[in-house]
Amino acid sequence: MSTLVLIPARMASTRLPGKPLADIAGMPMIVHVARRAAETGLGRVVVATDTDEIAQAVEAHGFEAVMTRADHETGSDRIFEALTTLDPQGKVEIIVNIQGDLPTLDPGIAAAALRPFGDRQVDIATLGVEIVREEEKTNPAVVKIVGSPLSPSRMRALYFTRSTAPWGEGPLYHHVGLYAYRRAALERFVALAPSALERREKLEQLRALEAGMRIDVEIVDAVPLGVDTPEDLERARTILSN
Structure with a gap:
């Protein structure tokens, strides 16, 4: 099955503002998560974010980022927008959602x-x-x-x-x-209230x-x-x- 690994990341954390860019052992936390995600070998890894600074940090370390809207209520909504941007032809069958605050995954x-x-x-x-x-x-x-x-x-x-x-x-x-969705399931889920x-x-x-x-x-x-x-x-x- 064709698999896409998406890591939603935003700066607006209430308990730890700016945490995706928090330095851990010389690298931003979001980069640690991207590295761990790449090591799974599951497929293409992309960070989905609404913040230019996060995208720039990810790309500076050789990983891929995609910009999404800032008004998403949930990470699932963010990864669905990223999916439609990255794979408009619908070839990806499985989407893996890894939270951007799991640097020790x-x-x-x-x-x-x-x-x-x-x-x-x-x-x-x-x-x-x-x-x-x-x-x-x-x-x-x-x-x-x-x-x-x-x-x-x-x-x-x-x-x-x-x-x-x-x-x-x-x-x-x-x-x-940490979630994995069949594509049809993610499409149905984000359409539900x-x-x-x-x-x-x-x-x-x-x-x-x-x-x-x-x-x-x-x-x-x-x-x-x-x-x-x-x-x-x-x-x-x-x-x-x-």
Whole structure:
């Protein structure tokens, strides 16, 4: 399948303004993410942005950038505009959305997101990891997956929530916000209005589930560090400097 890897990036972060260009071990964070994305070997890698400075930084390090509108509400809307610009003839079959704040992403983990597409019924694929730290089980910032197991390493997502779920004995799974879409699924998704549960939980993926789309989750071994705060940025600098 023809695959395009898109990395949405914007400067308007409320908790860490300008974070795509934050220096980590001598390079902007967005360049680290582009390098990791290229190492997956999945296909063409492009940063989708609304900021000239981000595009210039990406291109200065040998990667590709595409400009998008500044008024997109979600990363999915941004990557869909990028897709239509980069591939107007519709040749790309799979679109991988890697967040621009994952500088420590393991390329092997990213590649695992495509495995569920062996089943033609899957519209969207994403990643999860078992929660091992007790404090994360009740942390609303750690999004949990409620799903039906399909194999030891895969589940069909039934719901995503910031609450502690499901109830009872057994593992809990942390959702890793990296998505792969079939082209038709992405086109359908961005045409849908935000759903009631999406607005309530503030989780975009619930829009797809409420519309009857199928999301399968590949279980991996580690969560990449998402850089959302100054403390996260310092952790990323420590990891990548070593």
